[in-house]
Structures are given as structure tokens and as C-alpha cells.
Amino acid sequence: MKKLKVLAGDLVRIPIDENGxxxxxxxxxxxxxxxxxxxxxxxxFSLQIKDVNNLELGDRLFRPVFLKxxxxxxxxxxxxxxxxxYCRTESDYENIKIAFDGAAPYELWQGGKLYxxxxxxxxxxxxxxxxxxxxxxDRIVAHLAGKYGPSDVFPV
Numbered sequence: 001m002k003k004l005k006v007l008a009g010d011l012v013r014i015p016i017d018e019n020g021x022x023x024x025x026x027x028x029x030x031x032x033x034x035x036x037x038x039x040x041x042x043x044x045f046s047l048q049i050k051d052v053n054n055l056e057l058g059d060r061l062f063r064p065v066f067l068k069x070x071x072x073x074x075x076x077x078x079x080x081x082x083x084x085x086y087c088r089t090e091s092d093y094e095n096i097k098i099a100f101d102g103a104a105p106y107e108l109w110q111g112g113k114l115y116x117x118x119x120x121x122x123x124x125x126x127x128x129x130x131x132x133x134x135x136x137x138d139r140i141v142a143h144l145a146g147k148y149g150p151s152d153v154f155p156v
Contacts, residue, residue, distance in 0.1 A: 004069040004077055006036060009086025011055075012069075013078045014040070014133075016140055020047035023140055024057050024080065028064060028091045031112065035066040035130045039091055040140060061143045062150050063126040064096050071133055099125040129156055 006012060010027045021044050028037040043058035069077070094111040099122035108117040109128060131139070139154050148154055 002071045002075050004071070004075060004079065006069055006079065007082060008088060009083040011080040011083070012038075013045075013080050014137065014140065015076045016044070016137060016144070021045065022047070023061065023144075024055065025067070026057075026086075026091065028088050028093060028096075029112070031066060033066050033128070033130060035068045037064050037093075037096070038067045039064045040136070042144070044144065060150060061140060062148070062152070062154070064091070064098075065126060065136070066098070066128070066130045067136060068130050068132050075133075077133065097125050098128050099123075100128040102128065124151075124153065127153065127156075 004012070006027045008027050008029050012025050012027065013022045014025055015022045023041060023044055025038045025040045028039060030036050040061045041057035041059065042061045043056060045055065049055065071077070096111065098109040099117075100107040100109055100114065101119060101122045106117045106119050106122055107114045108122060108125075135156075139148075142148055142154070143150075
């Protein structure tokens with residue numbers, strides 16, 4: 001098992017097909033759930049792109065998620081750039097909400113803190129799943145194909 005070491009502000013290339021096309025995710029923060037909070041952007045790039053400074057990343061493809069940068073096979077994800085001036089307010093960190101609804105007591109994760117919640121208040125929020133590379137790529141491809149919108153809960 002291999003791990004890609006990332007920091008808040010890192011831009012990571014996520015390959016989405018065998019032709020070398022990719023999308024970019026940004027690491028927002030490392031969280032206490034033993035994973036990183038990331039946002040995945042909607043624009044698709046080809047391998048010919050060399051200058052990441054001028055990339056127009058696009059909108060978020062879906063809401064921020066927890067991601068584990070662990071690879072069971074040859075990792076093709078690449079760290080494109082580290083932004084030492086990145087501040088998580090650029091990603092609206094304080095307003096990111098994730099539902100911890102797997103077991104009672106229910107909790108709402110917002111801006112790095114857990115708050116007691118009701119199950120009704122968590123409906124429609126991103127669930128507290130830690131994604132691994134192969135599954136997040138499946139999700140990215142489905143979103144890019146228009147099967148899901150940016151606020152849709154992806155079935156797992």
C-alpha cells in the first residue's frame with residue numbers, strides 16, 4: 001500500500017480515464033477522521049497541460065469529502081502544486097457540512113467541529129464517508145457524465 005503525502009493547499013491530479021485526462025482536487029485540511037478534506041473541481045484537462053498556475057479549475061464537482069490518499073496499486077495521482085499561501089477560507093471551510101448519521105447520537109460536522117444533531121437535520125448533506133481513490137474516481141466520472149448534480153448524495 002502506498003500513500004501520497006499531501007498538505008492543505010496542495011493541488012492533486014486525479015486521472016479519470018486511460019487517455020490521461022484528469023481533474024484536479026485541492027486539499028482543504030487534514031481532519032481528525034484520519035483523512036483529508038478535499039474539494040474536486042469540474043474542469044477536465046489533458047496530459048499536455050504543463051502549467052498549473054493558469055489552470056481554470058472550474059466549480060466544485062460535488063461537495064467536499066473526506067479522502068484517504070492510499071493506493072493499493074501503482075499510484076497515478078500526482079501532486080501538481082503546493083500553495084503555501086492557501087487559506088481554507090478560500091474553500092468556505094467554516095460552512096462545509098457533513099452528516100455523521102451512521103449511528104446515534106447523530107452529529108453534524110461543520111468547519112472541523114462536531115455538533116449534536118437530529119437525523120432530520122442531516123438529510124441531504126454529504127455523508128461522513130472516507131473515500132479511497134478507486135471509488136472517488138467512479139464518483140467523479142459519474143458526476144462528469146451528468147448522472148449526479150453537485151449537491152446530490154452519491155450512492156455507496
